Amino acid sequence: MVYSLNTWEIFVMISAADIRPIFTQEPQDVIFPLDLSKSEIILNCAASGYPSPHYRWKQNGTDIDFTMSYHYRLDGGNLAISSPRTDQDIGMYQCLATNTLGTILSRKAKLQFAQNFQIRMNTVRIMLFFFFFCFPDLFYAWTFNDNPLYVQEDNRRFVSQETGNLYIAKVEPSDVGNYTCFVTNKEAQRSVQGPPTPLVQRTDGVMGEYEPKIEVRFPETIQAAKDSSVKLECFALGNPVPDISWRRLDGNPLPGKVKYSKSQAILEIPNFQQEDEGFYECIAGNLRGRNLAKGQLIFYAPPEWEQKIQNTYLSIHDNLFWECKASGKPNPLYTWLKNGERLNPEERIQIENGTLVITMLNVSDSGVYQCAAENKYQIIYANAELRVLGKSFIYNQKIQNDILASYGYT
Incomplete structure (x- = not known):
C-alpha cells in the first residue's frame, strides 16, 4: 500500500512515534585476568528506541542498587565494575533497557576470573620411550636445547593440547638434551616457561620390540556442540613406533570432512553436526600387536529460533x-x-x-x-x-x- 504524505508529515509522524527498546549491543561473557593492572571491568549494553531507553542491571537475578555502592556504576548503558573482587563480582549479569513502551531483558553474560598459573613439571625417563608432564592450560609447546623453534610433531613425538605432555614413542640418541615447556594462557594474556629438564638415555640394558601402549586417550564420553570443532587425541608408545588409524564403530564411515594431524594422533571433526555423533575408535598398531581406545561423541545444540x-x-x-x-x-x-x-x-x-x-x-x-x-x-x-x-x-x-x-x- 502506498501512502501520499509529504516530507514534513513523515518527519512529524516518525518523530512522534514511540518505538520499543531494541538491543544494539548485549553483554558478552568475560574472563578477567587478576594479574593485570586494569582496575575496572566493563560489561557492554546499548539499545535503540524512542524515547531513548534508560538502563539497569541484574547480578545473579537481583537488581544492582547503584545508589548504595560506588563499586558499580552506569556508563551510558554499560556496567562498570571498579576494583573487581572474585568473592563479590563473579556470576551472571543481565542488562535491562526501558522506555515508555516497556522493558527488555538482555542475554546472560558470565563474569569469571582467570587465576594466575605456574608450571608444575615431572619427568619420566625410560630407555625407549619418554614423556614430560606440564601443568594443564590452553596452549602448549616445547623447545629442545634452547632452540627457538618448537619441537615438531611426527610419528615419534607428540604434544598433547589436553594435558601439555610431550611424548617420545621411541627415544633415539639425537633426542638426548634439555627440554623446556611453554604454556600460553590467552585469557590471562601471559605465557610462562618451565625450567629446562634433561633427557638422559639409559645404557643399562636394551629393550626389545614390544606391542603398542596407548598413553594418550580421548574421554569415553564427549559432549560436542553443534558447529564446533571436535578434536580427539590418541598417541601410543611402542617399538617399532606404532601407526595410528581411526574408524567409527556404528558401521558408518568417518565423516568426509575429518582432518588429521601429521602423525594421525589427532582426529579433528570440524563443523560438528547431529550425524557425526557416535562411537569412534583409535587403533595403534605395529609388528608386535595393536592397542585400541574408543569413546562416544554426543551431539548437543543451544537453542536457535525457528519462529x-x-x-x-x-x-x-x-x-x-x-x-x-x-x-x-x-x-x-x-x-x-x-x-x-x-x-x-x-x-x-x-x-x-x-x-x-x-x-x-x-x-x-x-x-x-x-x-x-x-x-x-x-x-x-x-x-x-x-x-x-x-x-x-x-x-x-x-x-x-x-x-x-x-x-x-x-
Whole structure:
C-alpha cells in the first residue's frame, strides 16, 4: 500500500512515534585476568528506541542498587565494575533497557576470573620411550636445547593440547638434551616457561620390540556442540613406533570432512553436526600387536529460533495469540516475560510451552513481551511489542507502523 504524505508529515509522524527498546549491543561473557593492572571491568549494553531507553542491571537475578555502592556504576548503558573482587563480582549479569513502551531483558553474560598459573613439571625417563608432564592450560609447546623453534610433531613425538605432555614413542640418541615447556594462557594474556629438564638415555640394558601402549586417550564420553570443532587425541608408545588409524564403530564411515594431524594422533571433526555423533575408535598398531581406545561423541545444540513473535497492535477486547518455536538438543523449555518480569498464567492469560494467549485484552496488557527458549547450554530471547488501542486508533497505527518500517524503524 502506498501512502501520499509529504516530507514534513513523515518527519512529524516518525518523530512522534514511540518505538520499543531494541538491543544494539548485549553483554558478552568475560574472563578477567587478576594479574593485570586494569582496575575496572566493563560489561557492554546499548539499545535503540524512542524515547531513548534508560538502563539497569541484574547480578545473579537481583537488581544492582547503584545508589548504595560506588563499586558499580552506569556508563551510558554499560556496567562498570571498579576494583573487581572474585568473592563479590563473579556470576551472571543481565542488562535491562526501558522506555515508555516497556522493558527488555538482555542475554546472560558470565563474569569469571582467570587465576594466575605456574608450571608444575615431572619427568619420566625410560630407555625407549619418554614423556614430560606440564601443568594443564590452553596452549602448549616445547623447545629442545634452547632452540627457538618448537619441537615438531611426527610419528615419534607428540604434544598433547589436553594435558601439555610431550611424548617420545621411541627415544633415539639425537633426542638426548634439555627440554623446556611453554604454556600460553590467552585469557590471562601471559605465557610462562618451565625450567629446562634433561633427557638422559639409559645404557643399562636394551629393550626389545614390544606391542603398542596407548598413553594418550580421548574421554569415553564427549559432549560436542553443534558447529564446533571436535578434536580427539590418541598417541601410543611402542617399538617399532606404532601407526595410528581411526574408524567409527556404528558401521558408518568417518565423516568426509575429518582432518588429521601429521602423525594421525589427532582426529579433528570440524563443523560438528547431529550425524557425526557416535562411537569412534583409535587403533595403534605395529609388528608386535595393536592397542585400541574408543569413546562416544554426543551431539548437543543451544537453542536457535525457528519462529519469533512480531509486534502486534490490537483493539480492546480482542484476543492475542503468539507462538514462538526454537530448535535445540535437548529440546528447549519456554518462559514468557512482560517488561522484563516473568509472566505467569492467570484467568485471561494462558501459557503453554511456546504459545501465549491473552483473552479480552485491555490497555494494561500493553508492553514489551519476550519469549525465552532455554536448554542447559543457553537461553535466547525473542522480543515484540503488544499495543492495545481503541478501535479508532488501529487503522492509523497500522499506517504509522508501515511508514516506520519503510524507514527502518521496526
